[in-house]
Amino acid sequence: xxxxxxxxxxxxxxxxxxxxxxxxxxxxxxxxxxxxxxxxxxxxxxxxxxxxxxxxxxxxxxxxxxxxxxxxxxxxxxxxxxxxxxxxxxxxxxxxxxxxxxxxxxxxxxxxxxxxxxxxxxxxxxxxxxxxxxxxxxxxxxxxxxxxxxxxxxxxxxxxxxxxxxxxxxxxxxxxxxxxxxxxxxxxxxxxxxxxx
Amino acid sequence: xxxxxxxxxxxxxxxxxxxxxxxxxxxxxxxxxxxxxxxxxxxxxxxxxxxxxxxxxxxxxxxxxxxxxxxxxxxxxxxxxxxxxxxxxxxxxxxxxxxxxxxxxxxxxxxxxxxxxxxxxxxxxxxxxxxxxxxxxxxxxxxxxxxxxxxxxxxxxxxxxxxxxxxxxxxxxxxxxxxxxxxxxxxxxxxxxxxxxxxxxxxxxxxxxxxxxxxxxxxxxxxxxxxxxxxxxxxxxxxxxxxxxxxxxxxxxxxxxxxxxxxxxxxxxxxxxxxxxxxxxxxxxxxxxxxxxxxxxxxxxxxxxxxxxxxxxxxxxxxxxxxxxxxxxxxxxxxxxxxxxxxxxxxxxxxxxxxxxxxxxxxxxxxxxxxxxxxxxxxxxxxxxxxxxxxxxxxxxxxxxxxxxxxxxxxxxxxxxxxxxxxxxxxxxxxxxxxxxxxxxxxxxxxxxxxxxxxxxxxxxxxxxxxxxxxxxxxxxxxxxxxxxxxxxxxxxxxxxxxxxxxxxxxxxxxxxxxxxxxxxxxxx
Numbered sequence: 001x002x003x004x005x006x007x008x009x010x011x012x013x014x015x016x017x018x019x020x021x022x023x024x025x026x027x028x029x030x031x032x033x034x035x036x037x038x039x040x041x042x043x044x045x046x047x048x049x050x051x052x053x054x055x056x057x058x059x060x061x062x063x064x065x066x067x068x069x070x071x072x073x074x075x076x077x078x079x080x081x082x083x084x085x086x087x088x089x090x091x092x093x094x095x096x097x098x099x100x101x102x103x104x105x106x107x108x109x110x111x112x113x114x115x116x117x118x119x120x121x122x123x124x125x126x127x128x129x130x131x132x133x134x135x136x137x138x139x140x141x142x143x144x145x146x147x148x149x150x151x152x153x154x155x156x157x158x159x160x161x162x163x164x165x166x167x168x169x170x171x172x173x174x175x176x177x178x179x180x181x182x183x184x185x186x187x188x189x190x191x192x193x194x195x196x197x
Numbered sequence: 198x199x200x201x202x203x204x205x206x207x208x209x210x211x212x213x214x215x216x217x218x219x220x221x222x223x224x225x226x227x228x229x230x231x232x233x234x235x236x237x238x239x240x241x242x243x244x245x246x247x248x249x250x251x252x253x254x255x256x257x258x259x260x261x262x263x264x265x266x267x268x269x270x271x272x273x274x275x276x277x278x279x280x281x282x283x284x285x286x287x288x289x290x291x292x293x294x295x296x297x298x299x300x301x302x303x304x305x306x307x308x309x310x311x312x313x314x315x316x317x318x319x320x321x322x323x324x325x326x327x328x329x330x331x332x333x334x335x336x337x338x339x340x341x342x343x344x345x346x347x348x349x350x351x352x353x354x355x356x357x358x359x360x361x362x363x364x365x366x367x368x369x370x371x372x373x374x375x376x377x378x379x380x381x382x383x384x385x386x387x388x389x390x391x392x393x394x395x396x397x398x399x400x401x402x403x404x405x406x407x408x409x410x411x412x413x414x415x416x417x418x419x420x421x422x423x424x425x426x427x428x429x430x431x432x433x434x435x436x437x438x439x440x441x442x443x444x445x446x447x448x449x450x451x452x453x454x455x456x457x458x459x460x461x462x463x464x465x466x467x468x469x470x471x472x473x474x475x476x477x478x479x480x481x482x483x484x485x486x487x488x489x490x491x492x493x494x495x496x497x498x499x500x501x502x503x504x505x506x507x508x509x510x511x512x513x514x515x516x517x518x519x520x521x522x523x524x525x526x527x528x529x530x531x532x533x534x535x536x537x538x539x540x541x542x543x544x545x546x547x548x549x550x551x552x553x554x555x556x557x558x559x560x561x562x563x564x565x566x567x568x569x570x571x572x573x574x575x576x577x578x579x580x581x582x583x584x585x586x587x588x589x590x591x592x593x594x595x596x597x598x599x600x601x602x603x604x605x606x607x608x609x610x611x612x613x614x615x616x617x618x619x620x621x622x623x624x625x626x627x628x629x630x631x632x633x634x635x636x637x638x639x640x641x642x643x644x645x646x647x648x649x650x651x652x653x654x655x656x657x658x659x660x661x662x663x664x665x666x667x668x669x670x671x672x673x674x675x676x677x678x679x680x681x682x683x684x685x686x687x688x689x690x691x692x693x694x695x696x697x698x699x700x701x702x703x704x705x706x707x708x709x710x711x712x713x714x715x716x717x718x719x720x721x722x
Binding site: 088184 | 562571644701
């Protein structure tokens with residue numbers, strides 16, 4: 001099970017999990033994969049939480065990402081997704097609802113499903129819980145497994161790695177595989193890098 | 198008859214400011230750049246130069262010499278407008294002009310004697326045209342542009358250099374009129390070369406061996422020799438299409454029917470020049486005598502009349518005119534359209550027409566300042582991101598596309614850390630993904646950062662309160678002390694900590710070293 005198997009053209013994928021479970025890192029990996037291949041991606045950011053510097057460090061080609069900042073307005077985010085899901089040419093349209101996921105009626109979910117099926121857009125919904133229901137072809141859940149720190153145990157110096165267990169909780173067209181463990185590394189930030197120079 | 202004239206405006210930046218504010222002509226004026234207290238003088242007018250003020254002294258030094266100085270910043274718009282005005286003045290005399298530098302225009306004067314008379318008359322005409330657009334200019338006329346350029350700087354209103362006598366006429370001029378760079382100026386001063394004639398007399402080969410290509414250029418100028426071809430300046434074409442209407446239009450559908458042929462004609466003209474519209478200005482003449490002006494800023498350059506019509510309709514629906522329409526005019530601001538074809542194996546991009554419509558609708562939904570491609574600012578400031586126009590380009594044939602500078606920086610940083618230049622890091626010695634920057638832990642930023650209360654214990658945070666809830670800090674790594682722009686009011690200094698809370702949340706908290714306030718910067722996820 002790899003990143004490309006999470007994101008499928010013409011289908012809705014849900015990524016859910018609690019904070020610090022690696023769900024946003026998984027989404028960034030999907031954006032990275034799409035933009036590095038030369039495709040365009042869109043990110044509807046309901047919470048205005050996207051870290052552009054971190055995404056650039058992760059290898060996302062920012063010039064190929066359309067960032068829609070919704071200023072914590074969930075209704076605007078939903079309407080923006082509705083527009084983007086109907087625009088062919090985007091490889092990935094991601095919507096980040098963060099912690100306060102809105103209610104998504106079944107009719108809305110199925111309307112989005114039909115829209116992405118026509119436009120061949122891969123729609124990724126990130127939230128703390130599942131909201132697309134049967135509209136989603138795939139639902140992925142992330143759970144924090146372990147956190148690694150650098151330095152002695154009593155006086156750690158740096159956060160180095162987050163390990164998470166990624167499991168598929170719903171797959172409409174294929175059998176559910178067993179969970180896998182993924183790891184994301186903490187890069188030194190721009191200002192912190194000065195200590196290494 | 199001399200072949201070229203050089204129209205020169207001394208202290209062009211100051212002249213551009215004086216053109217906008219004519220009252221400043223009689224007062225000492227300095228044009229400055231930079232932010233206080235490091236503002237530097239970049240240009241002064243004649244009145245300030247008399248008082249001993251000159252670039253590149255600081256504003257404080259200048260004020261110490263003259264407290265009555267008027268200070269203006271260097272505005273790009275005023276400078277660009279002034280430069281265009283000077284070009285227009287030159288075009289009023291000759292159809293062949295060259296944009297040489299800010300404040301310097303070369304004019305081809307061949308054949309103008311039949312219109313204006315001798316060379317001095319042409320020069321006086323140029324001075325008069327420049328005065329008409331607000332400049333006090335000087336003109337040099339000679340057989341070559343280089344000689345005319347030096348002659349224009351001699352200080353007289355019109356200087357005519359006879360053909361074949363360039364070296365004699367200009368021999369006494371200061372070598373500084375050739376604008377050598379600082380190093381060359383010092384070298385020439387050491388050699389005792391002070392005039393153009395002395396420089397022209399130097400052996401060319403020896404000058405090139407000692408000063409390089411810059412020395413060659415200076416020698417050409419001193420000898421009055423043109424090496425570069427004359428690059429004719431072409432004024433930008435004004436793309437406007439207008440349509441008068443014999444009856445009054447009150448509905449949007451009828452207006453669209455009138456706008457369609459106007460937009461089609463406009464797009465045909467743009468297509469002929471391989472251009473696309475970046476901004477569209479729509480001006481409606483109303484039956485009441487007023488004019489209803491709308492500017493449609495296109496999210497993506499367009500040359501498709503139907504797409505433009507859709508966007509204009511959307512804008513007019515939101516901002517309808519308050520009376521019947523009796524005339525329409527559309528003006529396009531052209532930009533060079535990018536031609537390109539995707540490779541067979543490359544993913545497709547959104548069609549320009551659909552993308553433009555979607556971007557316009559998104560801009561109407563969340564605001565134009567909230568839609569675009571993220572762009573990193575070249576700064577160490579936390580969260581150095583802004584938005585720019587979303588305009589994905591077709592991947593180049595090598596498949597690489599453009600490599601962003603930040604990604605290069607990220608890659609080099611990672612290599613440096615991996616190579617062992619970082620602090621001892623046991624966990625980092627574990628095998629890492631081969632591609633390096635893959636699988637980077639993402640940070641969810643809180644904008645603006647939330648204020649929190651932190652309990653301090655044994656030189657590290659032990660607990661924090663956020664949203665009325667108290668969390669115990671299980672692990673804390675830090676502090677990472679960063680600061681920047683201390684010379685400016687926007688400077689920052691802070692300590693960053695990465696903490697693991699009792700509920701498993703990994704946060705980045707920061708202590709502002711100037712205010713002592715703690716804040717939650719983001720959550721690792």
